Amino acid sequence: MAKEKPHMNLVIIGHIDNGKSTLMGHLLIKTGAVSDREAREMEKMAKDLDRESWKFAYFMDRLAEERKRGITIDLAFRKFETKNKYFTIIDAPGHADFVKNMITGASQADAAILVFSAKTSEFAAAISDNGQGREHAFLAKTLGVKKLVLAINKMDDASVNYAEDRFNEVKAEIVILLKVVGYNTDADVTFLPVSAFKGDNLAEPSENMKWWKGPTLVDALDSLPVPEKPTGKPLRIPVQDVYKIKGAGVVPVGRVETGMMKVGMQCVIAPTNFLGELRSIEMHHEAMQSAEPGDNVGFNIRGITMKDIFRGCVVADAKNPCTVIGPQDRLTAQVIVIWHPTAVALGYTPVVHSHTAQIACKFVELSKKLDGKTGQVLEDNPQFIKKGDAAIVKLQPIKKFPLEKYKDFPELGRIAVRDMGRTVSVGVVLNIEKGEE
């Protein structure tokens, strides 16, 4: 894999049976990431795995075989490259509980391929009130995915027959949906017709769709803009872990989300308010004078103790500290309820996860229930919200923790609400109201 090319994380999403797995498989073959032989092996593996028993032995053998052939086992996911970029592609699990990994995980998706089938019945299902198209688009937006490649799939189906009219019809309906969700469909979304099964318009222009003058899927991915590193913003480093190391003292570790970290700068830790000079930075055991967004670093702050910094704290420039929210404050969030056995009502106190912090928060106001299809307010101050509802709510944390508004720092303004080991809701922080101390 050519390391000099810019890298992007891609997530592939779409309604069940709209062909996302086929699209992903064929894309990997077309870009040379997977050979035909490997594709056949993967197919065999899939068949083995679909049997009832859990085939550990199969993987053991596979691993042993890889070692025998001297292949380095890469810890990364499926990767493929285009002319100007290389991509890691994530086929996101359908189960709601895995959304947590996308909110708190280190690997944020830079762009998404959203797949819709052009087949009448499948498209109707995907775009219907209960369909997943809207949910996926909303979640992609909530998860911070700025750019979408919208693949209108199954153009080869007999009912579609590669027709330009059908493509335009489907596109028009999706445009309405995406505008409601908040995407600028001219600037942020690339629409294209494909057949994942036959390979039409994946890497080469399709002979069956000569009317299409736009890009192939590979071209569309290749032209995605690489997200700029937010180096100009104030420094924010959510602390992942803190070590006490002989000779080095207290060493916090975290990923620089925004801003620049420089040796000698004055840092302030939220929420403990500890202030100190940054003495040193290391990455992969190498000393550095500065670190930028995306760098996973360990560092040392003069005079700091284990009480002053812990997982969930945020390191910031003393001149521009991170917002801290406490029990006297309220955070307003726009959320979507993705699972709850009954309903969410006032007083409910689950755990809110944001960046590396986890804190119990009480629902103190259900301000508005929203129509996810139109964005209109359905009800003011509803008594409860349930699975599938979008809403604006106010939450009160039981103790202080660092948090930012989504519009200022998207990296620190996303939340996942968890309870009973499951994800109840995901959302973004719209506002933070400070109360009296």
Added chain:
Amino acid sequence: MSLFGGVNDAADSHVIINAQNVILKGPEREKIMAEKKKVKPPKTLMGIFDIIPEDFDALDDLMKNLVKPAVEKEEGFLETYKIEPIAFGAKKIIARILLKERTGGTQPLEDAISNLEEVQRAECTMVSIIS
């Protein structure tokens, strides 16, 4: 609600449309949903887990003797791992673990590894369907 084209309990909200483009409701829909659930086994996923040990010595032993059995007890499979230096002598383990798509997500596995005395914390940073 299924978030990303999922299965099982996530499939309850699917709209079923027959060949005549009529949305099915009631027992007819339930029957098709039950069949769909029956024939689709849970998907196999690959998760990348960060494992932060309490101590930075004998990490291979930790993985072989403690992490691997803990993962298998939770019906996962530790396929491979690497030890990565972080800073100032601190290290973490990045493990590739295969698991089934199920209720609770990666949490049961994260808990199983984190609950080991020799482990400070375990977190799945990335998860993707492999079959």
